[in-house]
Amino acid sequence: MGMAVAHAQASGMGGMRTAGDLVARLQLSKKMRIGEAKKYVADKLGVSVVELSDPIIMSEVRADNGFGIMMPLGKVPKGLECKFNIARKLDLDINCLNRFKARAGLA
Amino acid sequence: MSDIFELAAKSVLEQDADLAMEQVKKHLDSGESPMILMEQGFIPGINKVGELFSAGKLFLPELMMAADVMSQASEKLMGALPPGSKSENADIIITAATVKGDIHDIGKGIGIAMFRANGFTVYDMGRDRANEDIIDDAVKHNSNFIATSALLTTTLGEQKQLEEMLKKAGLKGKIKTMVAGAPVTPRWASRIGADIYAENAHEGVVGIKKAMAAA
């Protein structure tokens, strides 16, 4: 675990503290390389590429868009609710949402 | 003569048993010591095989076939030694095993192939073997070495326990130990008191020869 923390501090985007999880989605779903994936997310969110890794800016962007935050107390979107917001804003297909909609009779 | 040495090395590299036996016959007919052909022809050949294998330029079936060619040549040459005389490596006896709780045996298999190719006698105990059984086997066969492999950080401790058990049994020093495996380091070998650290099969051969020379 110590190693993961060291990598995260040295070179990681920061996950839900920033936009790491959002950029990662582009790598998985569209096989985008890092530069392209960051630009895609930055353009959709109206921030700069550097701001994508800034926890101050991104925590506000995440809260405003309901993408999920590190300390999700009451009355904020969580889990699947956030994924719906992410899919809509980033214009992405998220596998588990499609399964959820089919099972819930929403598809 | 240098042609014979080169061809002997080539026969191992190309896994050509017929070519190897031709060189053995020519050499024995010349009346030279059988050991010279081993030392200057076949052993450099199998060492090159080991290097190529470590670099991903030659593969396991070829390594095994090369070891077999080496073994055939060695048997014929050793058989030609005068009665009472011994080959350089005839006294090297090794008990080898993957430690208890560990089922990884690819590295051990490669190591054993190289040991045998160098004329060592190897008793392969397989994988997932308890230290008690490994020591019993080494005593039974009068082994000079116990070589163990551990591929997991969770099974490394078995190598340390082996050292402690050998000390308790009064066998430490009489039976030398060699440790190998992905998480094994020279630092680990030194900490537990193992005699030889081997990063790969080729280093294992070199380590065992050095330990024998120092004994």
Next chain:
Amino acid sequence: MSNIVTRMGDGSMLEMSEKELREDIEAGIEEAVDKGGVPPLTQDEIEYLVELFKRKERIVGVEMGNEVILTYDAATLKIKRHSLFEDRVNSLAIYERLLGADTTELCHVDYSYKMLKPIVSYEAGTLEQALSVTHAPMFYGAMPNLGLYTQPDGPFPNPMELLPQGKIKEGRAAYDEMVASAVEDIVFIAETMWEAGADGINLDTVGASGDPDFKASLLAVEKLTAKYPEMAIEMGMAGEFVLGMHGEMYHDDQRLAGLYPTEQLKLAEKAGVAIFGPVVNTNNTESTPWNLARTIALIKPCSEAATIPVHANMGMGVGAVPVTDYPPVDIVSRVSKAMVELCRLDGL
């Protein structure tokens, strides 16, 4: 004067002079060029590494804006390894909400596709629960682990017993059968977990059992992406070259044994892999500067040749990270920064 403090490949401390540092970096590059047939690093890249190791700070990092994605292989297993018996769904939430992981991975402690067959329905249920309460993209992962298909653990004769007896043909036939069986297992598990909603499937430590392991993985990826073109598959390798256990196994007319990262990547890309994880093993008897220079020389051409994201493996004992359970932050942060910046990686 020996005033540069760095470490050996086993993590132990080491002092060197600048001259020794340069010699180690150059020797590491030379080894990569010699073994992997890759171009040497440029003088600028060598100077970058010299300056990196001369720095006195305990922690270093990439320039702001150059951060990359961190994927955490076998995440739930790593929590359990510390004797923390946390529920796996919670473990994944810990990764994303305490550690800031960019992606997560659900896995079983028995981390092999073959072992998952009897419990796959339970795994799918756990995955569905985890997906509903987490946010980051989630992989389901395991190893192809062809070693489990041979006797005494599996049904097929053990080539490690056949080959030493000179039964090369029989040994190779056993490998062929193992490949077919492993493909069925990988496809079965991956399909089930994809249909449960996984964001991606991870084939981890591919090639651990040599060329048959790589072959089975490539065939499985082809089958899976033919059926589910949108399936994201990550393929992480086991070693810097594919060990030739069979030796004559081909894929797309390419002999698999002995392939180094760039050639591995090309086959993975063609098969349909979404993220490729090259590996260079750390040599614990050499210094970190030697290991890092060698690793960069081997992985940089792979990253340059890629059209898909490349996430170099940088866990314990690979990617110039020392072979120790307690990798020191001074070294991990240096190798992390250099690998990202010089290899232009997309992630780790």
